[in-house]
Amino acid sequence: MSRDxxxxxxxxxxxxxxxxxxxxxxxxxxxxxxxxxxxxVAMYPLAVILGIGALRGDLSARVYALPLAGVGAVIALIQNLEDWGLIPVLKACTADATTVACDIPWPLWGGGALAGLNTILTIPVLSMTAFILIIGLLSWRRNRSI
Incomplete structure (x- = not known):
């Protein structure tokens, strides 16, 4: 076992x-x-897989976690590109009687001094940031001990 x-x-x-x-x-x-x-669907299993891998010192958990993080990052990127108006909103992302539109800007910070962050730090941006950080941490080259 190796702690990382x-x-x-x-x-x-x-x-x-x-x-x-x-x-x-x-x-x-x-x-x-x-x-x-x-x-x-991509993030919740990461919390379990990475938790077990970290507690057991099992670096091979990266093999299972990286594809999930990659898929999640791509989906988050698509949602952000829609929010930023760089790509058209996907048909699946339009609201109907049972779903919410993907481009609804939920206010995270309320009013006051932090209100301007609502247009910058949206939930999709937070999600994409989390996936990218996870990918970066799991991809970071490790030194092999002799």
Whole structure:
């Protein structure tokens, strides 16, 4: 077994992202859109896989975690590109009777001095940041001990 702080850091990021998404939807009442659900499908298992890998010192957990993080990052990127108006909104992202549109800007910071962050630090930006950090931590080259 080998302890690796990067694996622990990736786990903490996945855990914070998982708990944050649950807080946004279950406490604040934000309804997740289709792309948000897909990102959750990628993030929630990361919290478990990386947690077990970190606690066991099993660096091979990266093999399972990197593809999930990669898929989640691509989905988050697509959602951000839609939000920024760089690509057209996907048909699956338009609202109907059972779903929420993917381009609804949920206010994270309320009013006051931090209100300007609502247009910069959106939930999709936070998600993409978490996935990219996890990918970076898991991809960081390790020195092999002799």
């Amino acid at each position: 702080n990067r694996l622990y850091a990736a786990w903490v990021i996945a855990l914070i992202a998982t708990l944050g998404s649950l807080y946004f939807s279950n406490i604040l009442g934000f309804k997740p859109c289709v792309l948000c659900w897909y990102q959750r």
